[in-house]
Amino acid sequence: MMETKSRTLEITILSAEDLRIDNKSVKKNAFVVVSIDPLNSKTTKMDGEGGSYPSWNDKLVMDMPMQTRFVSLEVKCKGSGGDKTVGFARIPMTDFIGGYSPETCLQFLSYRLRDPKGLKNGIINVSVRVNEPLHACSSLAAASGLGISIDGRKDFGVVTGIPISIGYPSNSMFG
Secondary structure, eight states, X not given: OOOOOOEEEEEEEEEEXXXXXXXXXXXXXXXXXXXXXXXXXXXXXOBSSOXXXXXXXXXXXXXXXXXXXXXXXXXXXXXXXXXXXEEEEEEEGGGTSSSSSOTTSOEEEEEEEEOTTSOEEEEEXXXXXXXXXXXXXXXXXXXXXXXXXXXXXSSOOOOOOOOOOSOOOTTSTTO
């Protein structure tokens, strides 16, 4: 029986654009809370200089259970009265899993933020990569030393080959 572990999400919070609180430009101290579920969230560092156009370039690595359907991004601003929500975006997993590019590819995405009233409030720019789990059969092969070393790596991962037939006509694209 194959045992499956949760995937890992690498999300880099790059920057945001045109952030406002009560229709006034954010001055400083913006940060982002990334949540996969209520018990699984991480926070970026605070940008103290960028104002309405903060830049974090902060990579967060999080466990992501297989049943995860959304990743939530909440941009907040720390002020004298506490943290205020600037904007919120909810990213469907289908935006970066199951599309035209392989799931493990690094993808750059931008999302419209909505303030607590539901009004448009800036844009957030992120990069995302999903690292799929190892299954028991491939990790067992690696642990036992089976497999073929690729490019000198010592991980002995599983290699998939595609058989080709010899004997194609010489005018074929393989000839």
